[in-house]
Amino acid sequence: MSQRQITFEILRYDPETETEPRFQAYCVPCEEEWVVLDALNYIKDTLDGTLNYRWSCHMAVCGSCGMMINGEPMLSCKAFIRDLPAGTIKVEPLYHFPIERDLVVVLDDFMDKLESVKPYVIPKKQRPIEDGPYKQTPKQLHQYQQYSMCINCLLCYAACPQYGLTPEFIGPAALALTHRYNLDSRDKGRRQRQEVVATHEGVWECSFVGACSEVCPKDVDPAGAIQQMKIASTADWYLEHLMPWRRS
Amino acid sequence: MAKSNKPIVWGLFAAGGTVCAFVIPVMILITGVLLPLGLFGPPEASYESMTRIVSNPVVKIVLFGILFLALWHAAHRLRITVHDFGIRNDQLVARAVYGFAGLFSLIALVTLLSF
Numbered sequence: 128m129s130q131r132q133i134t135f136e137i138l139r140y141d142p143e144t145e146t147e148p149r150f151q152a153y154c155v156p157c158e159e160e161w162v163v164l165d166a167l168n169y170i171k172d173t174l175d176g177t178l179n180y181r182w183s184c185h186m187a188v189c190g191s192c193g194m195m196i197n198g199e200p201m202l203s204c205k206a207f208i209r210d211l212p213a214g215t216i217k218v219e220p221l222y223h224f225p226i227e228r229d230l231v232v233v234l235d236d237f238m239d240k241l242e243s244v245k246p247y248v249i250p251k252k253q254r255p256i257e258d259g260p261y262k263q264t265p266k267q268l269h270q271y272q273q274y275s276m277c278i279n280c281l282l283c284y285a286a287c288p289q290y291g292l293t294p295e296f297i298g299p300a301a302l303a304l305t306h307r308y309n310l311d312s313r314d315k316g317r318r319q320r321q322e323v324v325a326t327h328e329g330v331w332e333c334s335f336v337g338a339c340s341e342v343c344p345k346d347v348d349p350a351g352a353i354q355q356m357k358i359a360s361t362a363d364w365y366l367e368h369l370m371p372w373r374r375s
Numbered sequence: 376m377a378k379s380n381k382p383i384v385w386g387l388f389a390a391g392g393t394v395c396a397f398v399i400p401v402m403i404l405i406t407g408v409l410l411p412l413g414l415f416g417p418p419e420a421s422y423e424s425m426t427r428i429v430s431n432p433v434v435k436i437v438l439f440g441i442l443f444l445a446l447w448h449a450a451h452r453l454r455i456t457v458h459d460f461g462i463r464n465d466q467l468v469a470r471a472v473y474g475f476a477g478l479f480s481l482i483a484l485v486t487l488l489s490f
């Protein structure tokens with residue numbers, strides 16, 4: 128196994144005691160098969176125990192280790208060091224979110240937005256347990272499966288220039304999940320979700336830059352979901368305004 | 376939060392995008408390449424036949440639809456691009472670009488009606 132000495136420039140910030148973030152450099156002996164998260168763990172274990180960052184699964188499942196690596200939003204457990212350009216590796220917390228401590232960001236804004244779109248199955252009528260489960264064909268599952276792969280890593284929010292410019296924007300992942308439930312054959316909650324989706328802060332803030340779909344580690348394609356919802360919302364708008372009697 | 380009225384402008388933008396993608400290349404091919412190459416006969420004769428085609432009211436309506444949607448699409452695209460560059464004066468930009476699209480749609484209309 129070949130080892131390489133690599134310098135990591137890591138953003139450090141404690142909003143309670145410091146006025147401004149700063150970069151701290153660490154020299155790490157990296158193994159060939161390491162990802163950036165391995166280097167962070169090495170720093171935490173042997174060089175500097177005060178470094179803060181989130182992680183859990185180390186296998187691109189939990190979605191907690193997202194950070195900016197050389198300015199790109201990535202899962203640090205999926206970012207192989209050998210795939211990055213040679214030289215210093217810069218690590219920062221996800222853009223567009225307030226910093227809680229070092230590489231840890233405050234997620235409250237996203238959580239509130241996610242809640243606002245009711246990301247759960249809203250059946251037409253609650254069935255009693257005796258009636259058994261809601262059944263679904265593989266085809267019906269396929270309708271929304273892609274959008275259900277989201278791990279809430281928020282790389283898409285860090286990549287989205289619109290979210291950066293307009294923090295009120297509901298944003299890619301929450302909208303992709305909205306679409307996921309709207310497409311679910313067991314769900315009848317689309318009308319309720321439209322109250323958020325069809326607003327200015329909903330799909331209409333999106334200008335289809337497409338960066339969200341590019342950085343998504345799970346191929347969710349939030350940009351595609353948002354465009355599909357724009358089409359559906361446009362159809363709704365014309366129906367509501369040209370045929371108002373249809374509104375029940 | 377109130378529902379947005381963006382579907383009015385976006386619906387036209389989406390329709391314009393479809394038109395631009397499918398129809399405009401064909402129109403450029405016919406008027407910009409095939410016609411000058413003489414595929415529809417010598418240029419003088421083809422001018423005659425073209426004006427005859429354009430004087431058909433149905434063709435006028437279709438052509439106006441294509442031109443209007445393409446102009447609207449371009450205007451909206453420009454508005455968004457300006458927004459993406461961080462220029463926040465959206466209302467002013469919107470008025471300018473849609474005004475431009477409206478003006479040129481009017482010119483297209485007047486021109487079409489003159490045939």
Ligand code: SF4
Pocket residue numbers: 276277278279280281282283284299300303339342343344345346347348349
């Ligand atoms: S849509 Fe993709 S990038 Fe965005 S939070 Fe979900 S998994 Fe992450």
Ligand code: FES
Pocket residue numbers: 182183184185186187188189190191192193202203204205
């Ligand atoms: S540690 Fe779980 S996604 Fe990276």
